[in-house]
Amino acid sequence: MSAQKTRSWYVEKAFTLLIWMFLIGACILILVPLVFMFTASAMPARHILRLPYPWIPEGFYWPNFWSGLRGPEGTFIFIRNALNSLIVAGTVSFFTVILSSLTGYGLAKFQFRGRTLVFMLIMATMMIPFEAIMIPLYMVAMRMGLQDTYAGLILPFLANAFGVFLMRQYLITFPDEILDAARIDGASEPRIFARIVLPSSGPAIATLAILAFRSQWDSLLWPLLVIQSDEMKTIPLYITKFMAETHSDEGIMMAVAVMASIPMIVLFLTLSKYFVNTEGLTSGAKG
Amino acid sequence: MFVIPSLILFSAFSFFPIMNAFYESFFNRNLLSLRPPRFVGWDNYTYLFRSKDFWLSVQNTLIFTLGTFLPLLVFSLILAVFIMSISRFRRFFQMAFYSPAVLSSVVAALIWLLIFDPRGLANQGMNALLGTAGINYNWLSTTGMLRLSTIIVYFWKYIGYFTVIFVSGIGSIPDTLGEAALIDGANRWTLFWHVTFPLLKPTTMLVSIMTMIQCLKTFSTQYMFTSAGAPTRPINVITLNIYNTAIKDYRIGRATAMSILLFVVMFVFTWLQLRVSRTEDVSYT
Numbered sequence: 001m002s003a004q005k006t007r008s009w010y011v012e013k014a015f016t017l018l019i020w021m022f023l024i025g026a027c028i029l030i031l032v033p034l035v036f037m038f039t040a041s042a043m044p045a046r047h048i049l050r051l052p053y054p055w056i057p058e059g060f061y062w063p064n065f066w067s068g069l070r071g072p073e074g075t076f077i078f079i080r081n082a083l084n085s086l087i088v089a090g091t092v093s094f095f096t097v098i099l100s101s102l103t104g105y106g107l108a109k110f111q112f113r114g115r116t117l118v119f120m121l122i123m124a125t126m127m128i129p130f131e132a133i134m135i136p137l138y139m140v141a142m143r144m145g146l147q148d149t150y151a152g153l154i155l156p157f158l159a160n161a162f163g164v165f166l167m168r169q170y171l172i173t174f175p176d177e178i179l180d181a182a183r184i185d186g187a188s189e190p191r192i193f194a195r196i197v198l199p200s201s202g203p204a205i206a207t208l209a210i211l212a213f214r215s216q217w218d219s220l221l222w223p224l225l226v227i228q229s230d231e232m233k234t235i236p237l238y239i240t241k242f243m244a245e246t247h248s249d250e251g252i253m254m255a256v257a258v259m260a261s262i263p264m265i266v267l268f269l270t271l272s273k274y275f276v277n278t279e280g281l282t283s284g285a286k287g
Numbered sequence: 288m289f290v291i292p293s294l295i296l297f298s299a300f301s302f303f304p305i306m307n308a309f310y311e312s313f314f315n316r317n318l319l320s321l322r323p324p325r326f327v328g329w330d331n332y333t334y335l336f337r338s339k340d341f342w343l344s345v346q347n348t349l350i351f352t353l354g355t356f357l358p359l360l361v362f363s364l365i366l367a368v369f370i371m372s373i374s375r376f377r378r379f380f381q382m383a384f385y386s387p388a389v390l391s392s393v394v395a396a397l398i399w400l401l402i403f404d405p406r407g408l409a410n411q412g413m414n415a416l417l418g419t420a421g422i423n424y425n426w427l428s429t430t431g432m433l434r435l436s437t438i439i440v441y442f443w444k445y446i447g448y449f450t451v452i453f454v455s456g457i458g459s460i461p462d463t464l465g466e467a468a469l470i471d472g473a474n475r476w477t478l479f480w481h482v483t484f485p486l487l488k489p490t491t492m493l494v495s496i497m498t499m500i501q502c503l504k505t506f507s508t509q510y511m512f513t514s515a516g517a518p519t520r521p522i523n524v525i526t527l528n529i530y531n532t533a534i535k536d537y538r539i540g541r542a543t544a545m546s547i548l549l550f551v552v553m554f555v556f557t558w559l560q561l562r563v564s565r566t567e568d569v570s571y572t
Contacts, residue, residue: 016372019369019372022365022369023366023370026384027384030384030386030443031383031386032408033387033395033398033399033402034386034387034390036398036402036408040401049406051411053411099292099293099296102290102293103290103292103293103294106290118294121294121302122293122294122297123561125297125301127553127554127558127561128301128550128554129549129553131504131506131526131529131549132305132308132546132553133304133305133546133550134546135308135311135529135543136304136307136308136543137300139307139311140303140304140307155296155300158296159293159297161297161301164293218392218507220392220393220506220507221506221526221530224510224530224534225534235393239393239397240393243511243515244514250401253401254397254398254401257394257397257398260391260393260394261391261394264389264390265389267389268389275385275388
């Protein structure tokens with residue numbers, strides 16, 4: 001009896017050990033490319049190409065970052081492009097939050113004719129993938145004179161069906177008593193929205209804002225279509241152009257990669273709990 | 288009142304373009320030509336269905352989608368189950384696995400371009416693993432390897448994301464169920480196969496459809512690899528083909544027809560996703 005017990009205890013321990021080894025192995029494999037990016041950004045190109053790869057940089061090689069900032073033409077266009085990315089991602093994420101919560105609030109808390117129809121229409125746009133309408137959208141943008149402008153980069157992404165859905169689901173559980181109490185106290189509807197509804201939807205707003213910011217920071221296809229001039233380029237476009245023009249210096253390329261990732265890494269380390277909001281993803285279309 | 292601004296934006300940037308897309312796909316509009324576009328009926332579609340190039344990109348997209356989706360599903364499920372079966376460092380492992388998703392896809396492609404370099408880490412790693420010396424695995428030049436490379440990049444970037452979704456799926460299963468099964472004499476494997484996995488079915492469905500939708504619209508990795516000099520044909524996926532047809536060949540009508548076909552396929556998947564997420568709630572009774 002006791003012998004059997006110890007045997008199953010050993011099996012259990014061996015099993016746990018295997019699981020740990022698997023997890024640690026997977027962890028190392030997944031982190032290797034990231035470590036490569038950081039270490040290579042601190043090495044001159046001739047060190048990166050050494051065989052085998054020297055994992056520890058001999059000191060920090062600043063010229064990589066300096067050349068990355070200067071750009072191939074020495075115009076420091078990277079800074080302008082990074083600003084563009086910040087402007088576009090920031091604006092889109094700000095207005096997405098405002099518009100989605102307004103619409104979500106309207107759909108969750110007001111009875112009006114055609115409410116279900118409006119909701120269904122908005123949900124239907126979730127079934128239209130951006131990649132399928134980009135060419136017609138591009139024609140629309142050209143006709144509106146939006147090419148090479150911030151408006152061209154920003155406008156198509158302001159109305160976010162997933163955002164509306166998320167905010168509606170979040171606000172539908174918001175207690176009506178609080179809203180009614182505020183109305184009885186004589187608060188106007190916009191005031192109720194700005195002072196009561198918005199401040200109490202913090203987590204949903206944070207999730208949505210980060211989602212919108214990240215997708216814009218990452219966006220390559222749409223800027224490739226609408227942007228022509230170097231001044232209006234965003235970071236992904238800068239990287240593609242940089243790569244095409246100077247695909248010789250690995251150190252500089254990794255330095256640019258690091259600089260392009262810093263804002264996201266900072267966001268991730270500070271607000272990681274809003275990065276994957278599985279509730280928003282899996283909470284179905286209830287109600 | 289509250290919904291009007293959104294409705295206007297939705298109309299201008301979602302409804303109008305998709306209607307317009309159906310319309311444009313029947314014309315032979317050329318981006319540079321000054322002649323007014325001529326109505327060509329189904330010509331764009333029949334052209335596409337006869338075009339080898341189009342079918343090649345359908346094939347590429349399917350290979351990429353299946354090749355990415357199956358490993359992603361299996362491994363993210365395994366990782367999630369393993370994470371939930373240890374008692375410490377759960378959060379650390381989740382963060383570590385998720386970290387590649389923080390990078391933008393352009394940066395991810397850039398890193399892997401250097402790793403897949405003939406002198407890069409991929410060859411060094413493979414040679415060390417197989418005990419060979421100095422073999423070049425042609426990550427970025429032969430058809431099969433190039434396809435595999437794009438799949439690896441995508442797998443690496445999204446494995447953590449789906450692991451985290453599975454972890455929260457497993458986390459939402461009440462502990463009492465597992466305990467009851469253990470008291471009844473179930474071992475870990477039977478516990479997983481007969482209790483955890485069936486209860487995860489909705490999450491699995493959701494993850495599968497989401498991955499497939501993501502994979503069908505892959506663009507950045509393929510774009511980066513081809514503009515770094517890799518051959519286009521093996522990884523000319525639908526979105527890349529649409530982009531090149533419209534921007535390099537100026538054939539708007541043809542590109543739009545391709546978009547519509549992509550739209551129809553993805554519409555079905557998205558509809559499925561919404562259906563599945565609606566039936567997401569499992570009752571544990």
